[in-house]
Amino acid sequence: MNVQEYMIELGENARDAARLVAKADTNLKNQALLAMADAIDNSRPALREANAIDLENGRNNGLDAAMLDRLELTDARIDTMIEGLRQVAALPDPVGAINDLKFLPSGIQVGKMRVPLGVIGIIYESRPNVTVEAASLCLKSGNATILRGGSEAINSNKAVAECIQQGLKLAGLPENAVQVVETTDREAVGQMITMPEYVDVIVPRGGKGLIERISRDAKVTVIKHLDGICHVYIDDAADKGKAINVALNAKTHRYGTCNTMETLLVNAGIAAEVLPELAERYQAVGVELRGCERTCELVPFANQASSEDWATEYLAPILAVKIVDTMDEAILHINRYGSHHTDSIITENYTKSRAFLREVDSSSVMVNASTRFADGFEYGLGAEIGISTDKIHARGPVGLDGLTSEKYVVLGDGHIRQ
Amino acid sequence: MNVQEYMIELGENARDAARLVAKADTNLKNQALLAMADAIDNSRPALREANAIDLENGRNNGLDAAMLDRLELTDARIDTMIEGLRQVAALPDPVGAINDLKFLPSGIQVGKMRVPLGVIGIIYESRPNVTVEAASLCLKSGNATILRGGSEAINSNKAVAECIQQGLKLAGLPENAVQVVETTDREAVGQMITMPEYVDVIVPRGGKGLIERISRDAKVTVIKHLDGICHVYIDDAADKGKAINVALNAKTHRYGTCNTMETLLVNAGIAAEVLPELAERYQAVGVELRGCERTCELVPFANQASSEDWATEYLAPILAVKIVDTMDEAILHINRYGSHHTDSIITENYTKSRAFLREVDSSSVMVNASTRFADGFEYGLGAEIGISTDKIHARGPVGLDGLTSEKYVVLGDGHIRQ
Numbered sequence: 143m144n145v146q147e148y149m150i151e152l153g154e155n156a157r158d159a160a161r162l163v164a165k166a167d168t169n170l171k172n173q174a175l176l177a178m179a180d181a182i183d184n185s186r187p188a189l190r191e192a193n194a195i196d197l198e199n200g201r202n203n204g205l206d207a208a209m210l211d212r213l214e215l216t217d218a219r220i221d222t223m224i225e226g227l228r229q230v231a232a233l234p235d236p237v238g239a240i241n242d243l244k245f246l247p248s249g250i251q252v253g254k255m256r257v258p259l260g261v262i263g264i265i266y267e268s269r270p271n272v273t274v275e276a277a278s279l280c281l282k283s284g285n286a287t288i289l290r291g292g293s294e295a296i297n298s299n300k301a302v303a304e305c306i307q308q309g310l311k312l313a314g315l316p317e318n319a320v321q322v323v324e325t326t327d328r329e330a331v332g333q334m335i336t337m338p339e340y341v342d343v344i345v346p347r348g349g350k351g352l353i354e355r356i357s358r359d360a361k362v363t364v365i366k367h368l369d370g371i372c373h374v375y376i377d378d379a380a381d382k383g384k385a386i387n388v389a390l391n392a393k394t395h396r397y398g399t400c401n402t403m404e405t406l407l408v409n410a411g412i413a414a415e416v417l418p419e420l421a422e423r424y425q426a427v428g429v430e431l432r433g434c435e436r437t438c439e440l441v442p443f444a445n446q447a448s449s450e451d452w453a454t455e456y457l458a459p460i461l462a463v464k465i466v467d468t469m470d471e472a473i474l475h476i477n478r479y480g481s482h483h484t485d486s487i488i489t490e491n492y493t494k495s496r497a498f499l500r501e502v503d504s505s506s507v508m509v510n511a512s513t514r515f516a517d518g519f520e521y522g523l524g525a526e527i528g529i530s531t532d533k534i535h536a537r538g539p540v541g542l543d544g545l546t547s548e549k550y551v552v553l554g555d556g557h558i559r560q
Numbered sequence: 561m562n563v564q565e566y567m568i569e570l571g572e573n574a575r576d577a578a579r580l581v582a583k584a585d586t587n588l589k590n591q592a593l594l595a596m597a598d599a600i601d602n603s604r605p606a607l608r609e610a611n612a613i614d615l616e617n618g619r620n621n622g623l624d625a626a627m628l629d630r631l632e633l634t635d636a637r638i639d640t641m642i643e644g645l646r647q648v649a650a651l652p653d654p655v656g657a658i659n660d661l662k663f664l665p666s667g668i669q670v671g672k673m674r675v676p677l678g679v680i681g682i683i684y685e686s687r688p689n690v691t692v693e694a695a696s697l698c699l700k701s702g703n704a705t706i707l708r709g710g711s712e713a714i715n716s717n718k719a720v721a722e723c724i725q726q727g728l729k730l731a732g733l734p735e736n737a738v739q740v741v742e743t744t745d746r747e748a749v750g751q752m753i754t755m756p757e758y759v760d761v762i763v764p765r766g767g768k769g770l771i772e773r774i775s776r777d778a779k780v781t782v783i784k785h786l787d788g789i790c791h792v793y794i795d796d797a798a799d800k801g802k803a804i805n806v807a808l809n810a811k812t813h814r815y816g817t818c819n820t821m822e823t824l825l826v827n828a829g830i831a832a833e834v835l836p837e838l839a840e841r842y843q844a845v846g847v848e849l850r851g852c853e854r855t856c857e858l859v860p861f862a863n864q865a866s867s868e869d870w871a872t873e874y875l876a877p878i879l880a881v882k883i884v885d886t887m888d889e890a891i892l893h894i895n896r897y898g899s900h901h902t903d904s905i906i907t908e909n910y911t912k913s914r915a916f917l918r919e920v921d922s923s924s925v926m927v928n929a930s931t932r933f934a935d936g937f938e939y940g941l942g943a944e945i946g947i948s949t950d951k952i953h954a955r956g957p958v959g960l961d962g963l964t965s966e967k968y969v970v971l972g973d974g975h976i977r978q
Binding site: 161164165238244246248250252255257259260342343363381383384387388390391392395477486488499500501503504505506507508509510511512514515516520521522533534535537538539547548549550551552553554555556557558559 | 579656662664666673677781802805806809813895919925926928930933934938952956969971972977
């Protein structure tokens with residue numbers, strides 16, 4: 143097979159399908175989503191079988207336990223896929239919504255209508271449940287999708303794709319609205335990210351290495367999520383109880399997520415009051431502390447941080463801790479070492495809360511709340527295809543709206559320009 | 561001079577300035593804009609002198625009359641620059657505005673705050689007034705700017721830049737908030753569009769060739785405007801009077817603008833009634849008609865169109881005319897041959913008007929209104945840095961909001977994730 147020709151064929155199919163999906167009405171899209179859920183429910187044996195082949199191959203190829211775990215389609219994960227499809231069907235349809243329609247002095251009425259982006263390419267690693275998640279959000283937002291999963295999951299993904307296509311067919315939507323790349327050749331990715339004629343946006347989901355590689359080579363806009371180096375800054379005007387609760391939650395609620403706090407900044411004016419108690423609480427749950435010099439003086443069991451620690455996303459029970467003299471120093475540190483993801487200030491001071499909200503250059507900026515809230519579901523988006531640490535097009539948690547654009551609509555009554 | 565090092569230096573300066581401009585309050589930015597207006601007013605002799613050198617060089621280098629005209633800084637054009645600065649000062653400040661702030665079930669409050677993009681690179685051709693226009697919009701939206709004008713206008717641009725810098729200085733804003741590239745070396749453009757560390761967005765203003773070249777090579781998002789191949793479709797349910805008025809205005813109000821109609825589509829059911837009269841009106845003002853076969857039967861003096869005509873932006877008193885059998889055929893034609901810029905249907909039919917609005921894939925879609933309305937000022941944006949025919953980030957006329965992004969703000973009271 144010629145990979146380039148194959149990808150162009152998928153691209154042409156997707157463009158054709160995109161036109162039909164863009165104008166499909168809400169009911170039709172929801173019928174397809176519910177039919178996909180049923181198809182998956184009815185195909186459990188086939189899905190498990192295909193997945194067993196991937197797991198077997200994975201074991202033979204020496205995949206580690208974590209990879210094998212992500213690859214496995216357990217019954218619970220299949221349940222979650224089905225539940226996810228039903229939830230997306232229940233979400234409001236963003237397509238066609240008209241906002242800000244207003245009359246202008248010339249007499250015309252101008253507003254903005256939400257429209258699909260067109261064709262979305264999703265590139266992801268080994269988790270086969272991403273196939274359903276991404277396909278359902280793209281379909282609901284009126285887009286066609288080309289899905290390129292990890293080669294380890296190729297058999298699972300093909301089996302899932304069959305259920306998706308069954309659902310599309312039952313609802314009378316074009317089967318090419320969702321296509322799974324059926325080759326594991328790496329060239330397929332290179333081709334997909336460099337054909338702007340056929341693909342409008344790329345959403346990569348996976349490790350930082352994958353995303354950096356794609357961003358570097360892409361000729362198509364990439365909605366990207368790199369690091370999650372998130373901060374909590376405990377201001378000297380903080381309420382001590384809130385500070386301890388939020389700082390504990392932001393680090394220990396889950397260790398492996400991108401919105402987990404990786405560096406704690408504490409104002410020198412409150413450090414002695416807050417830090418020793420907080421450090422004991424961290425120690426009690428097994429979090430290793432890596433502190434600046436002043437931190438280590440206050441917390442004898444903390445290890446010495448190196449400058450690398452300020453720029454590290456641990457995704458582990460490790461926390462960097464730094465004492466700063468002012469809020470401005472904290473903001474400078476965050477904007478310099480952070481990843482523009484999510485950062486929170488704990489303070490009771492009105493003026494500082496306003497300045498922090500304005501000056502921290504991150505996709506989510508918080509006051510007196512845990513960084514763990516940075517999430518499409520917690521923000522009320524109903525779903526999330528990813529979190530963007532970019533500024534262009536979409537920033538922060540990306541839901542259905544992030545997969546659409548807006549065009550102007552103008553209503554007149556024979557109006558001409560004077 | 562090493563062009564690469566020079567551009568990186570400008571980039572570093574811009575990044576530093578961007579941080580300060582982003583948090584500058586509205587009053588400070590307005591003071592700078594008004595001081596720039598005064599500086600330009602007081603520097604008329606110097607501006608004319610610098611411009612005279614460019615004009616002289618242009619003549620010696622054989623620039624054509626149209627180029628020389630665009631290059632000239634007449635007193636009227638200087639007045640317009642001054643007026644433009646005062647208008648931008650009077651516009652509302654988009655930065656810091658918080659929208660959609662709402663409480664969520666967890667108790668946190670989530671909203672979106674408008675924030676600057678950072679550093680904007682503007683690449684334009686010979687018109688020196690663009691320098692002021694672009695700089696003022698970028699400053700008002702809290703961004704730093706690097707301006708690269710055409711080499712023919714280098715002396716004029718430097719003189720204008722001096723006025724801009726005077727204004728920034730007087731208001732106490734960093735002079736590097738607006739930098740003009742002072743080399744005419746073409747490598748400067750190549751460097752500017754491939755340094756995402758220093759430049760967040762590129763806005764090219766100029767001919768299609770320039771924009772295509774930049775889009776192809778850029779490693780930074782480009783807010784681009786390619787062709788303006790705009791259509792008016794006269795439906796068989798159109799009001800004849802409105803159809804003739806709008807079709808005349810859309811073509812003849814101005815010939816050289818991107819929102820001018822280039823192809824007229826007429827439903828076969830109304831062609832005999834509307835087209836002969838309309839054709840005579842066009843003929844009376846000297847518009848050449850290039851029609852499909854059926855058009856030529858109805859309009860004996862029309863020339864035969866070739867298939868190239870459907871994809872041509874004339875920017876001249878020439879109009880392609882095609883008779884179609886259905887609205888669907890018109891929509892297919894527009895989506896295939898158009899440039900996704902602006903297209904209008906003339907109809908009294910409710911159902912068709914809704915379908916046209918939804919199905920035409922253009923940045924502005926209109927009902928019973930002239931395509932000439934597609935413009936930031938007519939849409940009430942107050943200003944316009946360009947019109948985007950893209951779907952990502954900004955679409956249609958781009959005003960101050962298009963030069964900003966939104967970040968999430970989360971307000972809590974010590975809330976932690978359960």
